[in-house]
Amino acid sequence: MGSRTGLVEELIERNCGVAVIDGGLATQLEALGADINDPLWSARCLISDPHLIKQVHLQYLEAGADVLVTSSYQATIPGFLSKGLSIEEGEWLLQQSVKLALEARDNFWKLNADNYYSRALVAASIGSYGAYLADGSEYSGQYGPDMNLEKLKEFHRRRLQVLADAGPDLLAFETIPNKLEAQALAELLDEENIQIPSWICFSSVDGEHMSSGEDFKECLDILNRNEKVDIVGINCASPQFIENLILKFKKLTNKLLAVYPNSGEVWDGRAKRWLQPECVGEKSFELLAKRWHECGASLIGGCCRTTPCTIRSISKLLKNIS
Numbered sequence: 505m506g507s508r509t510g511l512v513e514e515l516i517e518r519n520c521g522v523a524v525i526d527g528g529l530a531t532q533l534e535a536l537g538a539d540i541n542d543p544l545w546s547a548r549c550l551i552s553d554p555h556l557i558k559q560v561h562l563q564y565l566e567a568g569a570d571v572l573v574t575s576s577y578q579a580t581i582p583g584f585l586s587k588g589l590s591i592e593e594g595e596w597l598l599q600q601s602v603k604l605a606l607e608a609r610d611n612f613w614k615l616n617a618d619n620y621y622s623r624a625l626v627a628a629s630i631g632s633y634g635a636y637l638a639d640g641s642e643y644s645g646q647y648g649p650d651m652n653l654e655k656l657k658e659f660h661r662r663r664l665q666v667l668a669d670a671g672p673d674l675l676a677f678e679t680i681p682n683k684l685e686a687q688a689l690a691e692l693l694d695e696e697n698i699q700i701p702s703w704i705c706f707s708s709v710d711g712e713h714m715s716s717g718e719d720f721k722e723c724l725d726i727l728n729r730n731e732k733v734d735i736v737g738i739n740c741a742s743p744q745f746i747e748n749l750i751l752k753f754k755k756l757t758n759k760l761l762a763v764y765p766n767s768g769e770v771w772d773g774r775a776k777r778w779l780q781p782e783c784v785g786e787k788s789f790e791l792l793a794k795r796w797h798e799c800g801a802s803l804i805g806g807c808c809r810t811t812p813c814t815i816r817s818i819s820k821l822l823k824n825i826s
């Protein structure tokens with residue numbers, strides 16, 4: 505081993521072939537009373553309620569998560585500037601997102617370094633450009649006719665540098681909806697010579713294609729040529745889509761696969777609320793997660809509207825804990 509992904513592979517090996525990612529961070533912040541109805545969404549809590557962020561991380565660790573995803577999904581320097589903060593303050597908040605997760609991990613591990621738990625890894629979340637737009641376009645990939653590769657790279661560059669320098673174990677690009685943004689991220693990892701292992705996870709709204717409607721094949725062909733993208737997968741899509749997408753990805757790439765779907769509810773970007781009908785219960789999420797592991801996913805967790813309960817039940821089942 506000793507490779508870029510050594511830490512992740514060790515974690516997976518030690519845990520019956522799977523690392524459990526945490527569940528919805530924003531969801532749990534709301535459950536603890538945070539108001540995230542804001543263009544910064546959960547990143548608002550970096551300003552107003554950092555203690556709640558740490559509390560949520562601790563709840564997911566206690567539930568058995570092996571990977572914590574930080575609170576930086578919708579934290580961007582332009583987003584903070586539009587709140588009247590300075591560039592320095594914005595960069596400090598980005599660093600804080602990593603620090604809060606590292607502190608939670610270290611505090612928890614000091615008290616719980618036993619056979620039941622593993623020392624968790626911290627993945628710095630980097631949401632898509634669509635997340636920053638705060639209009640739900642991380643589920644459409646429609647960034648308008650003026651968008652291009654260079655603009656996307658410039659949007660992501662500084663945040664990536666700041667987060668990478670803050671010392672996370674992993675970088676987690678989340679809810680990427682189109683091929684252009686995936687290519688921009690892969691090129692940026694090279695240009696910035698990032699040494700931290702990374703995953704790029706995609707949204708999908710039909711269970712077959714990228715959210716933009718593009719094929720995964722061309723996108724994964726690009727990522728397969730890039731050694732700085734270690735893990736690919738799907739997040740914040742319906743759990744009902746995941747098995748099919750894992751089987752598809754298995755044919756298109758040899759990279760490790762991460763899947764952490766949402767509860768099956770659908771985000772209404774205009775009304776800023778979740779629409780209910782397809783919600784999957786804890787029990788069926790857990791049974792589906794077992795299938796995802798059998799089909800070849802190595803990192804499995806939950807995204808929006810999943811909770812510590814979801815993570816507790818999949819962690820027990822996937823790691824054969826009675």
Ligand SMILES: C[S+](C)CC[C@H](N)C(=O)O
Pocket residue numbers: 542543545578634635636637638639640642679740771773776808
């Ligand atoms: C993963 S979505 C539910 C995050 C929120 C979205 N970017 C918005 O601000 O509307």
Ligand SMILES: N[C@@H](CCS)C(=O)O
Pocket residue numbers: 527528529530531546573574577629678679740807808
């Ligand atoms: N990491 C984010 C995902 C948004 S799709 C969260 O859990 O809130």
Ligand SMILES: [Zn+2]
Pocket residue numbers: 739740766807808
């Ligand atoms: Zn989500």
